[in-house]
Amino acid sequence: MRHLILFLFLTILFGTPGCRSEPGGPNAAPVNATGNTNPTPQGGTPEKSGKVPSYGYEVVDRWPHDPKAFTQGLVFHEGLLIESAGQYGESTLRRVEPKTGRVLEKVDLPAMYFAEGLTIYDGKIYQLTWQHHKGFIYDLKSFKKLGEFRYDGEGWGLTHDAESLILSDGTNQIRFIDPKTFEVRRTISVREGGQPLREINELEYVKGEIYANVWHKDSIARIDPQTGNIVGWIDLKGLLAPGEVDDEEAVLNGIAYDEGGDRLFVTGKLWPMLFEIRLKEK
Numbered sequence: 001m002r003h004l005i006l007f008l009f010l011t012i013l014f015g016t017p018g019c020r021s022e023p024g025g026p027n028a029a030p031v032n033a034t035g036n037t038n039p040t041p042q043g044g045t046p047e048k049s050g051k052v053p054s055y056g057y058e059v060v061d062r063w064p065h066d067p068k069a070f071t072q073g074l075v076f077h078e079g080l081l082i083e084s085a086g087q088y089g090e091s092t093l094r095r096v097e098p099k100t101g102r103v104l105e106k107v108d109l110p111a112m113y114f115a116e117g118l119t120i121y122d123g124k125i126y127q128l129t130w131q132h133h134k135g136f137i138y139d140l141k142s143f144k145k146l147g148e149f150r151y152d153g154e155g156w157g158l159t160h161d162a163e164s165l166i167l168s169d170g171t172n173q174i175r176f177i178d179p180k181t182f183e184v185r186r187t188i189s190v191r192e193g194g195q196p197l198r199e200i201n202e203l204e205y206v207k208g209e210i211y212a213n214v215w216h217k218d219s220i221a222r223i224d225p226q227t228g229n230i231v232g233w234i235d236l237k238g239l240l241a242p243g244e245v246d247d248e249e250a251v252l253n254g255i256a257y258d259e260g261g262d263r264l265f266v267t268g269k270l271w272p273m274l275f276e277i278r279l280k281e282k
Contacts, residue, residue: 052192053281055234060263060276064101067245067272069094073118073127073158073202074254076265077140080104081256081274084118084127091115093127093138098265098274107143109136117158117202119165121179126165128155149182151175157203157212161225166210168203172196174210174228188228190221197221197230204255206264213253220255220266235282236266239275 065071066085069092073084081096091109096102109115109129116128124146125138131154137147157168164176164185172190177183190197190212199215209231210223218239222232236252250270257264267274 052230053232055232055279056282057234057236057277058280059239060278062276063099063274065267065271065274066101066103067270070269071254071267071271072116072269074204074256074265074267075118075120076256076258076263077120081265082118082120082125083254084115086115086130086269088112088114093118093125093143095143101274105143107138107145116155117168119158119160121160121165126158126179128158128167130154130156151177151182156201159203159205159210161205166203166205166225168200168212170199170201170215172198172200174200174203174223188225190223190228190230192230202253202255204257206257211255211257213255215253216251218252220252234279236277239266240268240271240273244272245270
C-alpha cells in the first residue's frame with residue numbers, strides 16, 4: 001500500500017513517464033535563430049510552399065547580335081538597345097539597333113575596368129564594374145560621362161524600380177540603392193524552397209518582378225522584390241542551335257523589356273543572335 005501511495009504521489013508531481021512534451025518535439029512550433037516561432041522571410045510574407053510555376057517560350061523574332069560582345073547588361077529604350085559589354089581591355093557602353101545588331105554609338109572603358117550590368121534611371125545611364133567597387137554615370141542622349149559612384153562588393157547586374165537602383169553582386173543578395181546618395185536602402189535574400197539562389201547576374205524589372213539571369217543556367221528566375229522569393233522560372237533551353245557558340249562562357253545573359261510594346265528580349269555573352277520571346281506556361 002505504501003508503494004502505491006508513493007507511486008500516485010510521484011505521478012501527480014511529475015506526470016506519467018513518457019508523456020511529457022519536450023522542446024522541439026513533433027508537436028512543437030518551428031523556431032528560428034532568434035527564438036521566434038513561425039519565422040517569415042524578409043518582407044513579412046511567409047514563403048509559399050510547393051513548386052513554383054515554370055514557363056517555356058516561343059520565339060517571336062530574332063535579330064543579329066555582335067558575337068564579340070560579352071553582354072553584361074541590356075536595356076530597351078525608344079526603339080534601341082543600350083548594352084554593356086565586358087572583358088578587360090574590351091569593355092564598352094553601346095547604343096545598338098536591334099534589327100541589324102549595328103552599333104550606332106560606343107564608349108570604350110579604360111582597360112583596367114571590366115564592365116557589368118547597367119540601367120537607365122531619370123535620363124541617366126548607370127553602369128557597374130566587376131571588382132573595382134565603382135560605377136559610371138552617363139547622359140542618356142549624348143553618352144557623355146557625368147560622374148561615378150561607389151558600392152561595396154562586386155557589381156554583376158543592375159536594374160531599377162520607381163525609387164531605387166537594384167544591384168546583384170553574384171551572391172543571393174539583391175540590394176536596393178538610393179540613386180542620389182547611393183546608400184543601401186534595403187536588401188533581399190533570394191531563395192527557392194528556403195535554399196539560397198547564388199550567382200544572380202543580369203537583372204530586369206518587369207511588371208513588378210525582378211527577372212534575373214543566373215550564371216551558367218539556361219533559365220531566368222522571376223523574383224518577388226519584396227520577399228526575395230522565386231515566384232517562377234523561365235526555361236530558355238534550346239534558344240541557340242547546337243554549335244552556334246563554342247565558348248564555355250557564352251552563356252545566357254541579357255534581358256531587356258519594352259514596356260510600351262510589352263515585348264521581352266534576351267541574348268547572351270558572345271551570342272550571335274538577339275531574341276524576342278513570348279512566355280508560355282508549361
